[in-house]
Amino acid sequence: xxxxxxxxxxxxxxxxxxxxxxxxxxxxxxxxxxxxxxxxxxxxxxxxxxxxxxxxxxxxxxxxxxxxxxxxxxxxxxxxxxxxxxxxxxxxxxxxxxxxxxxxxxxxxxxxxxxxxxxxxxxxxxxxxxxxxxxxxxxxxxxxxxxxxxxxxxxxxxxxxxxxxxxxxxxxxxxxxxxxxxxxxxxxxxxxxxxxxxxxxxxxxxxxxxxxxxxxxxxxxxxxxxxxxxxxxxxxxxxxxxxxxxxxxxxxxxxxxxxxxxxxxxxxxxxxxxxxxxxxxxxxxxxxxxxxxxxxxxxxxxxxxxxxxxxxxxxxxxxxxxxxxxxxxxxxxxxxxxxxxxxxxxxxxxxxxxxxxxxxxxxxxxxxxxxxxxxxxxxxxxxxxxxxxxxxxxxxxxxxxxxxxxxxxxxxxxxxxxxxxxxxxxxxxxxxxxxxxxxxxxxxxxxxxxxxxxxxxxxxxxxxxxxxxxxxxxxx
Numbered sequence: 001x002x003x004x005x006x007x008x009x010x011x012x013x014x015x016x017x018x019x020x021x022x023x024x025x026x027x028x029x030x031x032x033x034x035x036x037x038x039x040x041x042x043x044x045x046x047x048x049x050x051x052x053x054x055x056x057x058x059x060x061x062x063x064x065x066x067x068x069x070x071x072x073x074x075x076x077x078x079x080x081x082x083x084x085x086x087x088x089x090x091x092x093x094x095x096x097x098x099x100x101x102x103x104x105x106x107x108x109x110x111x112x113x114x115x116x117x118x119x120x121x122x123x124x125x126x127x128x129x130x131x132x133x134x135x136x137x138x139x140x141x142x143x144x145x146x147x148x149x150x151x152x153x154x155x156x157x158x159x160x161x162x163x164x165x166x167x168x169x170x171x172x173x174x175x176x177x178x179x180x181x182x183x184x185x186x187x188x189x190x191x192x193x194x195x196x197x198x199x200x201x202x203x204x205x206x207x208x209x210x211x212x213x214x215x216x217x218x219x220x221x222x223x224x225x226x227x228x229x230x231x232x233x234x235x236x237x238x239x240x241x242x243x244x245x246x247x248x249x250x251x252x253x254x255x256x257x258x259x260x261x262x263x264x265x266x267x268x269x270x271x272x273x274x275x276x277x278x279x280x281x282x283x284x285x286x287x288x289x290x291x292x293x294x295x296x297x298x299x300x301x302x303x304x305x306x307x308x309x310x311x312x313x314x315x316x317x318x319x320x321x322x323x324x325x326x327x328x329x330x331x332x333x334x335x336x337x338x339x340x341x342x343x344x345x346x347x348x349x350x351x352x353x354x355x356x357x358x359x360x361x362x363x364x365x366x367x368x369x370x371x372x373x374x375x376x377x378x379x380x381x382x383x384x385x386x387x388x389x390x391x392x393x394x395x396x397x398x399x400x401x402x403x404x405x406x407x408x409x410x411x412x413x414x415x416x417x418x419x420x421x422x423x424x425x426x427x428x429x430x431x432x433x434x435x436x437x438x439x440x441x442x443x444x445x446x447x448x449x450x451x452x453x454x455x456x457x458x459x460x461x462x463x464x465x466x467x468x469x470x471x472x473x474x475x476x
Contacts, residue, residue, distance in 0.1 A: 011095065014091050014094075014095070015088075015091070018084075018087050018088055018090075018091050019084075021087065022080075022083065022084045022087050025083075025128055025368060026372055027083055027128040027129065027368050027371065027372060028079055028080070028083065028129070028130075028371060028372065028375045028406075029079050029082055029083060029129055029130035030129040030130060030131055031057065031402065031405060031406075032057040032058075032131070032132065033067075033079075033082055033129065033130035033131065033132070034079065034405035034406050034408075034409050035056055035057055035059075035405040036059070036060070036063050036064050036066075036067040036082075036132070037067045037070070037071055037078055037079060037082065037405075037409050038050075038405055038408045038409055039051060039059060039064050039067065039068075040064050040065065040066070040067030040068025040069070040070070040071050041067075041068060041071040041072075041409075043064065043065070043068045044068040044069070044071060044072045048216070048217055049064060049217055051214075051217050051218060051223075052217075052218045052223070052227070054401060054419075054420055054423045055400075055401035055404075055420070055423075056227075058224050058227065059213075059214075059217070059224070060132050060166065060167050060168065061166045061209060061210055061213045062163060062166035062167050063132045063135070063166075063167055066082075066085070066135075067082060070082055070085070076412070079130075079409060082130040083127075083128060083129070083130045085130070085134075085135060086126070086127045086128075086129075086130045086131060086134040086135065087127045087128070087134075088138075089127065089134035089135040089137065089138035090117070090118065090123055090124070090126075090127040090134050090137075090138070091118065092138040092141075092142060093117055093123075093134070093137045093138045093141050093142075093314065094113075094114040094115075094117035094118045095114060095145075096138070096141035096142045096144060096145040097110070097113040097114050097116075097117050097141060097145075097314070097317060097318060097321075098110045098111060098113060098114035099145035099148065099149065100113070100141070100144050100145050100148045100282055100283060100318060101113035101114070101318050101321050101322070103148040103149055103282075104148065104280065104282070104283060104318065104322070105318075105321070105322045105325075105326055105329060106326075106328070106329035107329075108325040108328040108329065109318075109321045109322045109324075109325045109326055109328075109329070110321070111321075111325070112321035112324050112325040113317055113318050113320075113321035116260070116317045116320055116321055117314065117317055120255070120256065120260070120317070121257070121364050122254065122255045122256075122257075122306075123255070123310075123314075124364065125364055125367065125368070126307075126310075128368055129371070131307070132167055132168065133168070133307055133310050135167060136164050136167040136168045136170075136171070137310060137311070137314055139160045139161070139163050139164035139167070139171075140160070140161070140164050140171060140174065140286070140311060141286075141314065142160055143156075143157045143160035143161050143164070144282050144283070144286060146160070147178075147282055148282045152181065152182050152185075154182060154196075154199065155198070155199070157178060158175060158178060158179070158199045158202045158203070159202065161174055161175040161178060161202075161206075162175060162202040162203075162205050162206050163206075164206075165205075165206025165207065165210075166206050166209060166210065169206075169207070169210070169224075170290070170293045170308065170311060171206065172203075172206060172207050173289055173292060173293045173296070174286075174289050174293075174311070175202065175203045175206065176203050177285065177289050178199075179196065179199050179200055179203050181281075181285075182196050182199055183195060183196050183199075210224060225300065225302075240298055240301060240304075241295070241298040241299055242298075243298065243304055244294065244295050244297075244298040244304065247294070247298070247304035248291065248294060248309065250306070251294070251304070251305070251306035251308070251309040251313070252306075252309060252312070252313055252316070254306035255306055255309065255310060255313035256313050256316065256317070256320075259350045260317075260320055261316070263319075263320040263323045263324060263346065264316035264317065264319045264320040264323070265316075265319075266319075266320075266323045267316075267318075267319030267320055267321070267322040267323035267324075267326070268316075268319045270322065270323060270326065271319060271322065283315050283318040283319065284315075286311055286312070286314075286315035287311075287312045287315040287316060289311070290309060290310075290311035290312030290313075290315060291309070291312055293308070293311070294308055294309050294312070323343070324343055324346075324347075325343075326339070327339035327340045327343065370438070370442075373467065373468070374403075374439055374442075374443070374468065374469075375406065376467070377466050377467035377468050377469045378403060378406060378407065378410060378469060379410055380466035380467070381432065381464060381466045381469045381471055382396075382407060382410050382411045384464045384466065384471065386463045386464050386471070386473075387430055387463065387464055387471050387473075390429070390430045390463055390471075390473035390475060391411075391417075391429065391430050392475075393428050393429055393430075393473065393474070393475035394426060394427070394428035394429025394430070394474075394475075395416070395417050395418065395419050395426060395429045395430075396411070396413070396417065396418045396419070396429060396430045396431075396432070397418075397419045397420065397421050397426045397429060397430070397431045397432070397457075398418070398419075398420055398421065398431075398432050398443075399420070399421055399422065399432075399433070399434065399443070399444045399445075399446075399453040399454035399455075400420050400421070400422040400443075400444075400445070400446040400449050400453060401420045401422065401423075401446065402442070402443040402446055403432075403443055404418050404419070404420055407432075420453075421453040421457070422446070422449045422451065422453045425457055426457055427457075427474075428474050428475060428476065429473065429474070430463075430471055430472070430473045431456050431457055431460050431471070431472045431473070432469055432470070432471055432472075433454060433455060433456055433469070433470045433471075433472060434454055434468060434469060434470075435465070435468060435469070435470050436467075436468035438468075439468045439469070440454055456472040457472075457474070459474045459476065460472035460473060460474045461473065461474065
C-alpha cells in the first residue's frame, strides 16, 4: 500500500481535524472502556485483572493491554487518551473504506464511502465513548483495503485480522474465511493446494491467546463465552437463533438508520444487476461473514446487540456510496443522467426526512453533554474532602453496576472498594444517590434489577452534593 503526496496531505488534515474534535468534544469512555482502563492499570501494576467481578463486561485482551499502556503513560488522563485512540480509529476506518471503494467503483464512490463512515452518528458516538469496536473496525477494514488492492495479500492481512481477533471474536470467523480464500486456488504447476500453515497458525492464535488469558485470569478457559451468555440472560437481552432475523434488521437500522440502509441495499441491487467490480468479494465477503457471525451469536445464546453487526453495517456503506456516486464514473449518456437524477431525488428526500425527524446530530451532542455532566459531577463528588474522609469507614457504593468502573478509575481505587447496592447492601461507608430524574433513569436503574436501590441505606446521613449526585455516609 503506497500513499500519494496528495493523499498524505489529506491524511494530515484529517488527523488535525480529529485532534480538534477530540479537544472540543471533551467526551469520556463507556462502561466497558472504563473497566478495561481499570483492568489495564491492575495488569501493569503486577496484579491479575479482576475481570470476574459483579456484572463486568467481557474482557478483550488486546484492548486491556492497550488500556494498561495508556494508563501507564497518561495516568489519570488515560480515559481521554482512549477516546482519542477510538476517534483516530474511526478516521482510519474511513480512510480504509476510501481505498476499498476506490478499487471497487472509482474515486468518487470511494470518497463518499469515507465521508459516510465519518458522518454516521452511531459510529461517531462509539468513537466519542471509546468503544472497543472502533480499533477493531479499523484493523478489519485496513485488512480489507490491503486485500482489495492486492488479491490474496496473505501475511499482512492475516496479521491485522489476528490482532482484530484479540479485540473482538467476530474476527475469528473472518480470519478463518480468509485462510480458506488463500488456500483454495491450486498451484498452477503441481495442481496441489498449499495449506499455508503460517496463516493457519495466525487464525488459531487469537482464540488460543483469548482462552489462555481467561484461564490465567479466572481459571476458566471459556470464561468469556460462558460469562457473556450468563450476563445476557441476567440483563434480559435479546438472544437465541429465532430472534436473529429481526435482530439483524434492527441492528442495521440502529447503526446506519433506515435511509442509509435503503441506499446500501439499492447499491447491492445495482451491483448485482451490473455485475461490476472484480473486488466485490472484499466488501461482499465482509457483509456475509458479519451476518454469519451474528447468526452464530444466536446459536450460542449470546446477546444480539447492534454493535455485533458493525462489520456488516460498515461494509454496506461501500454499497451506499456506490448508489450515491457510482454514476460519476459512467460515460455520458441516459444511464448516467437517469442515475444522477434519481440520486438527487433521494438526497433531497433524505434531507427532508432528517429535518422532519429533528436534529439527529443535536441529539448526539445532547447525549455527549449529558455524559460529560454526570462525569464532572462524579469527579466533584469523589474528590470532595468529606467523601474522601468518610470512605475510610467502608466501601463506596452505587445503586447498581453502571458507574462502578468510572468510580474505580476516578478514585484510583482498588478492586472491592467500590460496590453495587444491587449486589450487596452496605452497613457503613459512602453511598452515592442520584437526585436528578434523568440520571436516576440512566444510572439509578438497570436491566435485570427489579429493586430500587437508588436510595440511601438505613442510618446513612447526607455529607455532600454535587450537581446530580448526593453522597451519604455512616461510620458507626
